[in-house]
Amino acid sequence: MTRFLGRLGGWCARHGRVVLALWVVVAAGLMGGSLVLGSPVSNDVTIPGTDAQRAHDLLKSGFGPGYGTGGTVQLVLYSADGPLVEERRKQAVEDALDRLRDMPHVVQVDTPYRLGGIASNLRIGLITVRMQGHDGTKLAENTQALSKAADPARAAGIEVVAADSSTPADKEIKTGPSEIIGVSCALLVLVFAFGTLAAALVPIFTALVSVATGLGVIGLLGHVLDVPKQAGIMATMIGLGVGIDYALFLLSRYRRLLADGAPVVESVRRTVASSGGAVVFAGGTVIIALSALMLGGFPLLRTLGWITGISVVTAVLTSVTLVPALLGLLGHRINALKVPFLGRRASGSGWAGLGAWVARRPWRVLFASVLVLAALAAPALALKLGPLDDGYGTQGSEPRRAYELMATGFGPGANGPLLVVAELPSRAGDADLVDKIVRAVEDVDGVAHVATPKVNSSGRSVLLQVVTDYAPSDSRAAEVVEDIRAISGVHVGGKVAALADAGTRMSERTPLVIGVVVLLSALLLLLAFRAPVVAVKAALMNLISLGAAFGALAIVFSIGLGSGLVGMDPPASSSYLQTIFFSVPIESYVPLMLFAVLFGLSMDYEVFLLTAVRQAYLRHGDNARAVAEGLGSTGRVITSAALIMVAVFVAFIAYPDPMVKTFGVGLAVAVAVDATIIRGFLVPATMVLLGRLNWWCPRWLDRLLPNLSVEGHEEDPAPRPREPAKLGV
Structure with a gap:
């Protein structure tokens, strides 16, 4: 060489x-x-063989527009001067909803004037926009366009910020x-x-x-x-x-x-x-x-x-x-x-x-x-390992502002809801079985709220959006994930579950990666210097x-x-x-x-x-x-x-x-x-x-070792000692 x-x-x-x-x-x-x-850029956040990946695959199989493949954007509303239900503000929000529905690739817009859409203080609301058929690699641009469409609400004095539903791996x-x-x-x-x-x-x-x-x-x-x-x-x-x-x-x-x-x-x-x-x-x-x-x-x-x-x-x-x-x-x-x-x-x-x-x-x-x-x-x-959420973002940034408003209005767990998917047996859409699953999830310690269940078109799966008592970065949120998974036939996806599974996979594979890196690096040094002890x-x-x-x-x-x-x-x-x-x-x-x-x-x-x-x-x-x-x-x-x-x-x-x-x-x-x-x-x-x-x-x-040489060893006139006559200095 x-x-x-x-x-x-x-x-x-x-x-x-x-x-x-x-x-x-x-x-x-x-x-x-x-x-x-x-x-x-498009991060592959799949983790083959995990429960979160199974839940994600079930979501993609047909849970309505925007699930799994389309993307979801949430806009948080905050009215500092009065309740959102006041007539003038409500009309401004409705105008914003109409503009959002006319945006490209938007297939569903959930009004904040629904059950669970407005906080108990009536000053914080949530608009959920589901999209389909858009370029998933341009989440930031699409979110900005949707936020701009909500300008009628801003004109009425309502603060509108986009909540970031992406994982830390999605950050551009x-x-x-x-x-x-x-x-x-x-x-x-x-x-x-x-x-x-x-x-x-x-x-x-x-x-x-x-x-x-x-x-x-x-x-x-x-x-x-x-x-x-x-x-x-x-x-x-x-x-x-x-x-x-x-x-x-x-x-x-x-x-x-x-x-x-x-x-x-x-x-x-x-x-x-x-x-x-x-x-x-x-x-x-x-x-x-x-x-x-x-x-x-x-x-x-x-x-x-x-x-x-x-x-x-x-x-x-x-x-x-x-x-x-x-x-x-x-x-x-x-x-x-x-x-x-x-x-x-x-x-x-x-x-x-x-x-x-x-x-x-x-x-x-x-x-x-x-x-x-x-x-x-x-x-x-x-060393403390765990998921990061927007609560650790830059003070005053839009994602952190949305995070704090969501936590104040709907609880810390609202910033990282769990997507619980249960597979149903052949009796498709059995209402009693669905109610039984909902009650089992509600009985899990740390579960604050379970949204109305949604059964897919085939009637073989049911989707529950679950809000926990804990922020996504709280280790107790991962414990809630494991407790829900203990329910038969239930799979848990979403940001918290995916990051928890990623952490588990990393801890399992870390010894293997370290061993391979150390072994191969030592082997490369052995080829370079022909000295096992040095390597x-x-x-x-x-x-x-x-x-x-x-x-x-x-x-x-x-x-x-x-x-x-x-x-x-x-x-x-x-x-x-x-x-x-x-x-x-x-x-x-x-x-x-x-x-x-x-x-x-x-x-x-x-x-x-x-x-x-x-x-x-x-x-x-x-x-x-x-x-x-x-x-x-x-x-x-x-x-x-x-x-x-x-x-x-x-x-x-x-x-x-x-x-x-x-x-x-x-x-x-x-x-x-x-x-x-x-x-x-x-x-x-x-x-x-x-x-x-x-x-x-x-x-x-x-x-056995090939003579690769580093720093021109083969040109050195002095012979290299093969074995030490004496050990020591």
Whole structure:
């Protein structure tokens, strides 16, 4: 692979204009195509084999217009100046209902002046609009159009807000200023790292081309596949981070070779042949980790994983082709536009000194690092998983306003009603049997209200809309779901039931996903370094950084100490103490997605550090000295790369969506811990203690493994020790 990458890098350097033009055309074409043709998004929220999916399938089989396939939109009315039943206001509402009935695809409009349509205070009402035959991927646009049609009610002084009936997975997340903030912070770090504006702009430009290409591909895939709405934001987050980092590693190596007097094209060739291999392997670990999500048993998570991996693929491709092309075009001008007092060539003595300091006291460093990491990970035991509802939305936003009005007027459970479907025997539509089912559901603890039952056209199924005493995010709502399911022949669907089933499925499949990711990543490292001990140790180290990330998530969201700082707004009626400790549940699929992303990203720094240590060890065979030299040569680059990652991820915390905030906090903390405590102290300490055992490989395994090589190992003149003559330092 080293020879192949070297030839590829040399060719790109010699044909820089062609490569640059091709990438610009590809990125512009794909991005332009997705903008012109549109980027359809449609989350597959099915969970095969679950009770909620069975209820959903029964709904689709014929429960009237708008059920299952058409969509439902609710408009909440609030009259602050008087009751909705007052004649003038009632006439305004009737005018709004007439306009709603004339809207395209609307097949049924339920007036608020019906049983259960107006709250007991007579000031809050609910209009339910059922639609059929519309584009289900444009729920937000359709909801806005329906809300606009209710303007006659607004003219009478009635507040009209659209209640969001979608699940958190349905939220459309649009790009915004966070990308600009992240890129600006990354540029600042690069300027400090390189000292020249020309060098700093290369990783930024490469990452932007990579992200544009990936987003274009993802957008066009939406025409043939179900692309989750989160795919774009996840691809942008990960694509920016790894795209800038990979280019940074290559650029650092190139500038060192150039400073040592190597010709431009030769410097590029050697850079891609060596650091390019580390980039390919690092990207491979991220892709493997994301691909393992297909074993989660949750179609949405599976699709989100492999589609997000597209951004990593484009980052690797631009790193080994576009970066060499830019370096070939710039040549020595890579050091142009110098910033005063910055960019002096670092000798790495500070990081090498740290490595030597760790090598002299490995046991003490090991114990201290483990204690610190254990303290950071301990709060993870308090991690609170559960569904999110609009009660955690941005204060003052329309979904949250509708949520609060619904909770005030009809109870907290009205924001997430259960759709109970019972299958009837051959005596179709038996009224006594239906009454028996209704009474059984009403007798379940936590059930506040059961709407009038609706029997389908065949008379073989009955639908009940059930309102519980609890908000959708309350864990007790899920308990009510299970109690209702205990009734014979009854299936429960709806938002609460679906998310509860998703959480159960995630908990069942999590051990399998973790095991596969760890095993495959360790196998990839084994192929790269031909050292079983290093491969296993690296996988375990990455799990440790994950513990620290989950601990941070628990502190910020589950315990609530800091949720306000990341923009989570507590209810207006909260006390001062509740404002400080505002607990927010974390979606059940988020930890598994975070695990896959973090495990892959953590492996990046492991690969770059290990390649430097291994090269030093192959030169002189002194393990402790090799650790110090490896840390010295990579410490500054890894720190700069980590700062860029942290800056990008922290910038995304500004997004209003709680899921994006969760990812921003978890990714930022994990990368920061990984690049400091783990790579700076724990990994060097363990490598010093393991001694030559780090690079030991049984002869039979050495013969079986293909010689893929990272960082040009096969070109090193020194032989690699097959088995240690002595174990230890």
